[in-house]
Amino acid sequence: MPDALLLVLLVAAVAIGWWLGRRERQGSHDPAPPNTLSRDYFVGLNYLLNEQPDRAIETFVNALEVNSETVDTHITLGNLFRTRGEADRAVKIHQNLLARPTLTALQSDQVQLELSRDFLHLGLFDRSERLLQQLINDSSHDDIRHAAKRLLTDLFDREGEWQAAFDVAYPNLIRQHEDIRRAAAHWLCEMADQERRSASPGLARKHLRRALSIDPRCVRANLLLAALAQDTGHYREAIRILMRIPDQDLDMMPIILEPLHHAYAMLDDEAGLVDCLQRLLERAHVTSLIILLAETQRKRHGLQVAIELVSEQLNRAPSLGALDYLLDLYQHQQQEQGPPDNRLQLLKQHTHTLLTARPRHRCQRCGFAGQPLHWQCPSCRSWGTTRPITGIEGE
Numbered sequence: 001m002p003d004a005l006l007l008v009l010l011v012a013a014v015a016i017g018w019w020l021g022r023r024e025r026q027g028s029h030d031p032a033p034p035n036t037l038s039r040d041y042f043v044g045l046n047y048l049l050n051e052q053p054d055r056a057i058e059t060f061v062n063a064l065e066v067n068s069e070t071v072d073t074h075i076t077l078g079n080l081f082r083t084r085g086e087a088d089r090a091v092k093i094h095q096n097l098l099a100r101p102t103l104t105a106l107q108s109d110q111v112q113l114e115l116s117r118d119f120l121h122l123g124l125f126d127r128s129e130r131l132l133q134q135l136i137n138d139s140s141h142d143d144i145r146h147a148a149k150r151l152l153t154d155l156f157d158r159e160g161e162w163q164a165a166f167d168v169a170y171p172n173l174i175r176q177h178e179d180i181r182r183a184a185a186h187w188l189c190e191m192a193d194q195e196r197r198s199a200s201p202g203l204a205r206k207h208l209r210r211a212l213s214i215d216p217r218c219v220r221a222n223l224l225l226a227a228l229a230q231d232t233g234h235y236r237e238a239i240r241i242l243m244r245i246p247d248q249d250l251d252m253m254p255i256i257l258e259p260l261h262h263a264y265a266m267l268d269d270e271a272g273l274v275d276c277l278q279r280l281l282e283r284a285h286v287t288s289l290i291i292l293l294a295e296t297q298r299k300r301h302g303l304q305v306a307i308e309l310v311s312e313q314l315n316r317a318p319s320l321g322a323l324d325y326l327l328d329l330y331q332h333q334q335q336e337q338g339p340p341d342n343r344l345q346l347l348k349q350h351t352h353t354l355l356t357a358r359p360r361h362r363c364q365r366c367g368f369a370g371q372p373l374h375w376q377c378p379s380c381r382s383w384g385t386t387r388p389i390t391g392i393e394g395e
Contacts, residue, residue, distance in 0.1 A: 071097060071107045075114055082114075087121040094118060109135060109144040116151060125155055149173055153180065157381075162187040174214060179382065185215035186375055186383040192224055201228050218384070219245050219252045220375055226259055235263040239276070246283060253280060254288045254388045255373065261292060270300060285317035286390060291325045303333050318392050320358075324351040361386050 078093035094115040098108065112131050119128035132155065135148040149168055156165035166187045173180045192207035205228060211221040222244050229238035242256045242263070264273035277293040280286075290313045298306035310326045313319075327348045334341050359369035363386045368379035376383050 071103065071111070075110060078114060078118070082118055082121055087118045091115065091118045091122070106141055106144075109139045109141055113144060113147055113151070116148070120151065120155055120158075125159060128155055146173075150177075150180070153183075157183065157187075160190075162190045181215050182218070183383040185211040185218040185221060188214070189218070189220045189224060189375070192221075196224070196228060196231070201231065204228060217248050219248050219255070220384070222248065223255065223259070226256075226263075230259065230263060230266075233266075235266050238263045243276075246280065249387075250284055251387045251390065253284055253286050254390075257288055257292050270296060274300070281313075284390075285313060285319075287319045287321035290319070290322050294325065294329075298329070303329055303336075307333070320351060320354060320392060324348070324355055327351060358389075360389060362389050 074093055074097055078090040078097075081087070081090040081093065094111050097103065097111045098115065103111065112135055116128045116131040116135070119125070119131070129152065132148045132152040136145050136152065139145050139148070150173060153165045153169045153173065156162075156168065166184055169180050169184055174184050175181075188207045188211035192204040192211070195201070195204035195207065205225065208221045208225050208228075211218050215221075222241050226238040226241040229235070229241060239260060242260055245256050246253050260276065261273065264270065264276070274293065274296055277289060277296070280289055281293060290310060294306040294309045297309055307326065307329045310322055310329065314322050314326065327344060331340070331344050331348065334344060360371050361373050362369040363374075363377040363380060363382065365382045365385040366377060366380035368377050368386075369389070370378075373388070374386050377386055
């Protein structure tokens with residue numbers, strides 16, 4: 001059983017034991033037999049210590065009647081079911097609590113908040129949304145309204161309702177929480193991407209400028225602004241926008257290389273591309289940058305120039321990707337000079353296999369890794385936390 005689950009159950013057991021002890025001291029005012037309740041408590045504690053959490057929880061719930069002093073414990077037990085993946089049982093506990101007329105206004109709001117989390121966990125978004133909207137509109141407790149708004153933005157995020165999520169979060173949540181500020185910029189980028197696909201570049205640019213005003217480090221906004229500029233043939237403007245991205249986040253440099261290459265190709269300006277790539281290389285030794293620069297120089301000046309460039313960069317910063325490309329260059333050189341060298345081919349097969357098996361991007365929050373760049377991590381659902389993997393085995 002995970003340590004966190006054991007800790008929660010132990011805390012719940014202590015709370016239940018305290019309440020049962022108090023109830024026993026007041027036995028003369030309580031028609032229920034105190035010894036029976038105490039026995040249920042110790043039976044549940046025995047299940048807990050023997051790592052039988054399901055039976056322990058059932059015993060605690062049955063032993064503990066609902067009143068103003070036990071609401072928090074029932075809420076904790078319901079949340080425990082939800083974290084164990086049994087949100088349907090959590091719903092039953094929380095709905096049972098809501099049916100009690102003795103709840104205070106704050107307790108009722110807390111139970112409704114947890115019930116909305118249960119529904120969200122079960123995928124019942126409409127029921128969760130109704131509860132959250134009711135709390136936002138009717139609750140007199142600021143912390144409850146704040147938590148409900150955060151949960152509602154998460155719900156709209158899951159549904160892909162970007163404008164609705166932004167409307168709930170703006171302006172207070174965006175101002176107070178960095179993760180929501182980053183997410184809000186990406187919601188605007190999602191809307192801009194939709195406008196771009198529907199041939200509304202003016203609205204797309206408006207969303208992207210707003211995204212940058214909310215989160216100046218939003219790389220995706222500048223990447224989309226550059227794409228809009230390329231759509232209309234403004235390649236110099238696209239290059240200027242793309243060159244802002246290394247200033248925002250140097251780790252994201254690899255994502256600008258393909259659009260940069262395309263823009264300079266459309267301008268038929270190989271010399272400009274080489275100059276641009278050399279300036280970028282002074283800032284970071286990125287494998288894909290080295291390969292693009294070497295390939296451009298190979299076309300302009302021949303194989304030997306490209307080989308010397310890659311060899312020099314490998315001496316500065318070892319890289320499996322650059323080594324793989326250097327083997328390609330050596331194979332081309334060998335073919336020009338005579339029969340192919342099978343040893344080079346074998347080395348090339350090994351490096352290619354190693355590169356194919358490596359992920360290219362990794363989430364900085366949860367560590368999820370994969371080939372494509374996900375603006376929202378598929379694992380932890382965080383926005384803007386995935387970066388290209390650089391270094392010896394990167395890219």
